[in-house]
Structures are given as structure tokens and as C-alpha cells.
Amino acid sequence: MPDRRPPAAGAQETGPANPWPALWALVLGFFMILVDSTIVSVATPAIMTSLGVGVDAVVWVTSAYLLAYAVPLLVTGRLGDRFGPRRVYLAGLAIFTLASLWCGLTGTIGELVAARVVQGLGAALMTPQTMAVITRTFPAESRGRAMSLWGAVAGVATLVGPILGGVLVDGLGWEWIFFINVPVGVVGFVLAVRLVPELPTHVRRFDLLGVALSAVGMFLLVFGIQEGQTYDWGTIAGPVSVWSLIVAGLVVMALFVVWQARNPGEPLVRLALFRDRNFSLANIVITTIGFTVTAMVFPILFYAQGVLGLSPTGSALLLVPMAVVSGGLAPFVGRWTDRMHPRVLAGIGLASWSVALMWLAAVMGPTTPIWELLLPIALLGVANGFVWSPVSSTATRNLPRADAGAGSGVYNTTRQVGAVLGSAAIAVLIASRLAAELPAAPGGGASETITKLPEALHAGFATAMAQSLLLPAGVALVGLVAALAFALPRHLARPGATASESVSSSAG
Structure with a gap:
């Protein structure tokens, strides 16, 4: 009979003495599904040519995946509480891997969209379990380092997708953006079976x-x-x-x-979770992060291709400094997360995000040298490195263990909703600014031929993309306001805190 007595908040459940190998096994699959959220964008022209379809049909290759991924997250988080995160994660990974094989073997757009729906459902089963295992196996005082790994994976994966997609499409064909998941999925499955522990389940009935x-x-x-x-x-x-x-x-x-x-x-979701101030605020912050990360990429890549004349792969490589800086900072920020007030770390990250995007908007012009763009892009890496760990760990530190999956489901749902909002909002804004700055090519006309954009249109196109970046910059400021309202986590407020922690406590 399953154990329904959750340990006290902040305590570690019975599990492996060293939970890190389990986490590494889980984030391998997490990385794979996040890469798949962006990798298809680079392969879209090749898919259109190969399958003989137009834009209206091919957009569903991405849209269907994101819908199937985002919609069930509230449910799949609770499934982990009821049946155990390990079982649900393994089921999702098996579904995702088999659906990836199906995607690569399809011969029609209808089959590909159907396979992407199944792939998205597998991703939805997997994602909440990664955070739930962190919450349930790492004690509160060391959870920041674990969340730094989770956050670094989330941040870097969004950048690796376009780069990896360009390399695979150019070298092997669009099918390989899906085939590459099969060996990775098999390795991830074996590692998860061997390393991820079985954890007690808590939910008796399903809503x-x-x-x-x-x-x-x-x-x-x-x-x-x-x-x-x-x-x-x-x-x-x-x-x-x-x-x-x-x-x-x-x-x-x-x-x-x-x-x-x-x-x-x-x-399905206990509303009492939102009585925890930090959980509620962290969901607001992660919504703005999801919005900002998704929205900022489109103007940067469009500008790189349309004005600088870079290839899709070359434009994606422009973001490498962001990925390198973010990955390098993640271990340090993880350690600081366990010792410092989250408002300080998240505040640095969100402020850096807004400053970097406004900096980019100021320098993006028709003749801007690439090195001048790399500086604000590197600052985006600072932003990315500073937000994921403190926000994620702050959201989950005080959750009851019985609600770890449900809380993770809510958190990932708000992140995905933020991403959807960012994608929709930036598309509308780009179309609006193009119509204003390029009246000879209103709406999306210019964006459909950005790789062949005449030089006479470069100035107007650059201005439109620069103006569009101000939207995610503003949304990041909203996240900054919410992050500055974080309360001091309980593990820092307890007796025996260090002097630096006591200062943070008095400030909070």
C-alpha cells in the first residue's frame, strides 16, 4: 500500500544517498524535449519542400507539438504524485522516443503532425517529474544547486535547438532532427531505470x-x-x-x-499552494521568463538573416555567447541560490535581461558589426544564468512533498503559457512594425523573404526588429518587480544562519 504520509516541508524523502546521478539521468530527457520545442523552426523550409506543403500546413508541425505539450501539464504533474515520478517519466520518455522515430519515417504532413502530437504528450508526461524528483530528494538547503542544473538545461536547450537543427538539416536531412532523439532516448531510458529511485505516492483519488x-x-x-x-x-x-x-x-x-x-x-491542484507567497510570485516570474525567452529570439534571428545576411545556422550561432556564459554561470549561481536571498539573484538576472535587450535594440542597425552585437548577447547569458535556478528553487522549496508533482505541473504550465503568449505577441508586433517601417512591404511580406531582403530595406527592417525587442524587455521588468517581492526562504530564516544570511533575512 502506498505511503501517504509526506515528510515535513524541506525534508528529504527516502531515496538514494546521492541524488545527483538520478538528476543527471532525468535532465538528459528534459534537454531533449526542450530542444524539440525549437529545433523544427530551422527545418521548416526543408519539410515544406520535401512534403510539398505550404506555410499554413507546416506551421502545425510546431503548433501541434506545443499544444500537446502545454495543455496536459497540470494533469501530468499530478500523475507523478499518484503513480510515482519515475514510472510516469519512463512512460513519457518511451512515448516521446517512439514518436520521434515515427516523425522521421512519415511521408505526409498529416502523419507528421499526428506524430508530433504524440511526441508532445510524451514530453508533457516527462517535464513535471524532473522538478518533482528534485523537490522530493534534495533537502531545501542544497536544492538550489540541483535547480541550477535544471535551469541551465532549460536555458541552453532553447538555444541549442536552432543550431543543432541547422547542422542536421544541412548535413543529413530534416528527418534527422527526429531520428537523433532515438539513441538519446534509449540511453536516457536505461539511465533512468538504473538511477532514478521509486518514491512514495500520495494521492488516493483522481479529480x-x-x-x-x-x-x-x-x-x-x-x-x-x-x-x-x-x-x-x-x-x-x-x-x-x-x-x-x-x-x-x-x-x-x-x-x-x-x-x-x-x-x-x-x-487536481490544491489552491492552498498559492498561499505560499514565493510559489505564487515564482509562477508570475517564470511566465515573464517564458515570454521573454521566446519573444526575443525571433527579432534577433530575423535581423541576423535579413540585414546581416547570415544563414539560418550562422544566425543561430550568433547566440553562442549567451549559451556559453549561461552555462558557465549556472554552477556558481546554484551554490549562491542555497545561501542568498532569491530576490538578489533573480533581480540581477531579470534586470540584466531588460538592459541587454534595450542595448541590442539601440545598436541593431543596417551596418552594425557583429562584435558589437556579441556584447549585449553575452549579457543575455548573464541574465539567463541568474534567473532559472533561484526562481525554480524558490517556487518549490516550501511545497509539501505530496504536492511536488502538482506544483511542478503548475510551474511548467505557466512557463509554457508565457512562451505561447510571447510567440503570439511578438508575431503581432513584428508584423505591425514592418508595416510601419516598410510600407512598401506591409505585414509579413518582408519576413517571408528575409534572406533575399534588398539592401534598400535593411534600415527599415533593422528598425522594426529593434523596436520589437522592447516588448520582451518590458515584460522582463514586470518579472523583476515580482522577483523583488520574494520572501526569505525558510531554510535561510532558521536559527544558525550565517552572518550573510542574517543580513539577507533582515532585508527580507
Whole structure:
């Protein structure tokens, strides 16, 4: 019979004496699924040519994956609490790996989209379990270092996707962006079987009405936001419009919240989690981070290809300083996270993000040398390195162990919703600024041929991309305000804190 007595908050559950090997096994799969969120963008032209389809059809290769990934996260987080994170993670990894093989073998766009849906469902099963295992096996005072690894993987994976995609498409063909997942998935599965411990389960009953409401509400909301630009924020079919879907999604999600508050049994998400100040604030912050990370890449890459004349792979390599700096900082920030007030570290990261994007917007011009762009891009690496670990660990430090999966599901859901919002918002803004700066090629006309952009349009195009970067810069400032309101974590406020911690405590 499963153990339903969660240990006290901050305590470590029974597990391996050294939980690090288990974490390394889990983040291998986590890295793979995050890379798949961005890798397809580089392969899109090759897929269109190979399968003989247009833009309207091929966008679903990415959209279907992101929908299937984002919508079930609230549910899959709770599945880990009920059946154990190890079992759910292994099931998700098996599904993801087999679906990747299917993706590479498909011969029609319909098959590819269907395979991507299955792949997204596998990713949704895996993601919350990585954070849940950290929460349940690492004690609060050392969880920051573990979250630094999780955060570094999340940050670097978003940059590796376009680079790896360009190399594979140019060298082997678009199918290999999916085939590459198969050996990685097999290795990850073997490692997880050997290294990830079985953990106690806690949930007796499953909230089926909550599952239905969350799934329907998230689908309507995410689909409406994600596909709004595709349908010009107008009619989809008959009386159904983009805005009606978004409103319906908000209404259903409101009903979901009401049901969670009144459910006499065990709700899918206990609203009591949000009584923890840091958990609530961390979800706001990670939403802004998801928005910023997603939104900032498009103007930078479009500018690199349309104005600087770089290839897709070359434009992706422009972001290498960000990945290098971020990865180099992650171990240090992880150690600091366990000893310092999270508002300091997250504040440095979010402030750096806003400054770096405004700096980029100021220098992006038709004749800007590449070295001048690398400096603010390196500062983006500082931002990336400083936010993931403190925000992630702050969100989960005070969670009851029985709710580790549910809390991780909420956190990853808000991150994905932020990413969807960022993608939709930046698409609308780019189209608007192009129409204003390039009246001869309004809307998306210029963006469809950015690799052949005439030199006479370079100045206007650069201005439009620079102006677009101000949106994620502003959203990062919203995240900064929320991060500065973090309370001092309990493990730093306890008796015996060091002198530096006591100073932080008095400041908090």
C-alpha cells in the first residue's frame, strides 16, 4: 500500500544517498524535449519542400507539438504524485522516443503532425517529474544547486535547438532532427531505470472533473493565443473566432478554479499552494521568463538573416555567447541560490535581461558589426544564468512533498503559457512594425523573404526588429518587480544562519 504520509516541508524523502546521478539521468530527457520545442523552426523550409506543403500546413508541425505539450501539464504533474515520478517519466520518455522515430519515417504532413502530437504528450508526461524528483530528494538547503542544473538545461536547450537543427538539416536531412532523439532516448531510458529511485505516492483519488475542465480550458486558451496570428485574430470557422476561443478558455479555467476550491475530495491542484507567497510570485516570474525567452529570439534571428545576411545556422550561432556564459554561470549561481536571498539573484538576472535587450535594440542597425552585437548577447547569458535556478528553487522549496508533482505541473504550465503568449505577441508586433517601417512591404511580406531582403530595406527592417525587442524587455521588468517581492526562504530564516544570511533575512 502506498505511503501517504509526506515528510515535513524541506525534508528529504527516502531515496538514494546521492541524488545527483538520478538528476543527471532525468535532465538528459528534459534537454531533449526542450530542444524539440525549437529545433523544427530551422527545418521548416526543408519539410515544406520535401512534403510539398505550404506555410499554413507546416506551421502545425510546431503548433501541434506545443499544444500537446502545454495543455496536459497540470494533469501530468499530478500523475507523478499518484503513480510515482519515475514510472510516469519512463512512460513519457518511451512515448516521446517512439514518436520521434515515427516523425522521421512519415511521408505526409498529416502523419507528421499526428506524430508530433504524440511526441508532445510524451514530453508533457516527462517535464513535471524532473522538478518533482528534485523537490522530493534534495533537502531545501542544497536544492538550489540541483535547480541550477535544471535551469541551465532549460536555458541552453532553447538555444541549442536552432543550431543543432541547422547542422542536421544541412548535413543529413530534416528527418534527422527526429531520428537523433532515438539513441538519446534509449540511453536516457536505461539511465533512468538504473538511477532514478521509486518514491512514495500520495494521492488516493483522481479529480476527473478537474482533469476535464483543465484540459478543455487550457486547449481553448493556448490554441486561441497560439493560432491568433495565423487567423489574423479573426474568424476560424463559421461563428467561431480566435477571441471567442480565448474567452471560452478563460471561462472554463475560471470554472476549474472554482471547482478546485470547492472539491470535497482531492483536487487536481490544491489552491492552498498559492498561499505560499514565493510559489505564487515564482509562477508570475517564470511566465515573464517564458515570454521573454521566446519573444526575443525571433527579432534577433530575423535581423541576423535579413540585414546581416547570415544563414539560418550562422544566425543561430550568433547566440553562442549567451549559451556559453549561461552555462558557465549556472554552477556558481546554484551554490549562491542555497545561501542568498532569491530576490538578489533573480533581480540581477531579470534586470540584466531588460538592459541587454534595450542595448541590442539601440545598436541593431543596417551596418552594425557583429562584435558589437556579441556584447549585449553575452549579457543575455548573464541574465539567463541568474534567473532559472533561484526562481525554480524558490517556487518549490516550501511545497509539501505530496504536492511536488502538482506544483511542478503548475510551474511548467505557466512557463509554457508565457512562451505561447510571447510567440503570439511578438508575431503581432513584428508584423505591425514592418508595416510601419516598410510600407512598401506591409505585414509579413518582408519576413517571408528575409534572406533575399534588398539592401534598400535593411534600415527599415533593422528598425522594426529593434523596436520589437522592447516588448520582451518590458515584460522582463514586470518579472523583476515580482522577483523583488520574494520572501526569505525558510531554510535561510532558521536559527544558525550565517552572518550573510542574517543580513539577507533582515532585508527580507
